[in-house]
Amino acid sequence: DAKTTQPNSMESNEEEPVHLPCNHSTISGTDYIHWYRQLPSQGPEYVIHGLTSNVNNRMASLAIAEDRKSSTLILHRATLRDAAVYYCILKASYDKVIFGPGTSLSVIP
Amino acid sequence: DTGVSQDPRHKITKRGQNVTFRCDPISEHNRLYWYRQTLGQGPEFLTYFQNEAQLEKSRLLSDRFSAERPKGSFSTLEIQRTEQGDSAMYLCASSLGELNTEAFFGQGTRLTVV
Numbered sequence: 001d002a003k004t005t006q007p008n009s010m011e012s013n014e015e016e017p018v019h020l021p022c023n024h025s026t027i028s029g030t031d032y033i034h035w036y037r038q039l040p041s042q043g044p045e046y047v048i049h050g051l052t053s054n055v056n057n058r059m060a061s062l063a064i065a066e067d068r069k070s071s072t073l074i075l076h077r078a079t080l081r082d083a084a085v086y087y088c089i090l091k092a093s094y095d096k097v098i099f100g101p102g103t104s105l106s107v108i109p
Numbered sequence: 110d111t112g113v114s115q116d117p118r119h120k121i122t123k124r125g126q127n128v129t130f131r132c133d134p135i136s137e138h139n140r141l142y143w144y145r146q147t148l149g150q151g152p153e154f155l156t157y158f159q160n161e162a163q164l165e166k167s168r169l170l171s172d173r174f175s176a177e178r179p180k181g182s183f184s185t186l187e188i189q190r191t192e193q194g195d196s197a198m199y200l201c202a203s204s205l206g207e208l209n210t211e212a213f214f215g216q217g218t219r220l221t222v223v
Binding site: 032034041042043044045046049085087091093094096097098099100101102 | 113142144150151152153154157165200202206207208209211212213214215216217
């Protein structure tokens with residue numbers, strides 16, 4: 001499985017944008033970039049995914065580098081509810097989700 | 110539909126006992142996954158089913174672990190002769206199994222082996 005590298009932890013102030021980076025230099029042409037997050041005492045939940053182009057949905061935006069070796073999950077306005085572990089995952093089309101350690105995001109009121 | 114449901118939410122058992130967990134996926138989802146998560150770690154893949162067929166098992170799934178999905182609906186995960194190292198959160202997820210559809214996770218069963 002192709003690997004991703006994320007910072008162990010990040011902090012953000014409430015109501016400010018958050019940029020969560022992910023490096024995936026060994027990504028293959030068929031790997032999609034998925035993001036999941038896990039709130040305390042909850043199961044993981046899907047956030048967003050993309051292949052080459054930037055993606056937006058109601059939860060977040062995903063910015064993918066032109067060479068696809070890195071990506072950034074953008075939360076436009078962090079709330080306390082966004083405090084969670086964020087997982088950046090490379091996933092072939094029909095494959096299972098494989099989690100790394102993720103980034104623990106703290107949101108400061 | 111209330112999403113993926115897992116039962117029980119918590120289980121405390123003595124070492125050496127057998128335990129069984131149940132997962133009810135979202136009704137139209139044909140893929141079902143089991144994961145294990147220990148404190149401070151990301152979930153680790155254990156096994157998955159496409160309908161009733163168990164298509165992949167991780168090497169983490171020792172002989173003491175068995176999973177079934179009769180009739181391609183709910184699934185059970187049984188751990189025989191539990192050990193303290195089995196203490197973890199066991200997560201179930203389901204998906205449509207189509208191109209890049211998201212996986213929906215349950216809230217997990219927390220197992221404590223004493």
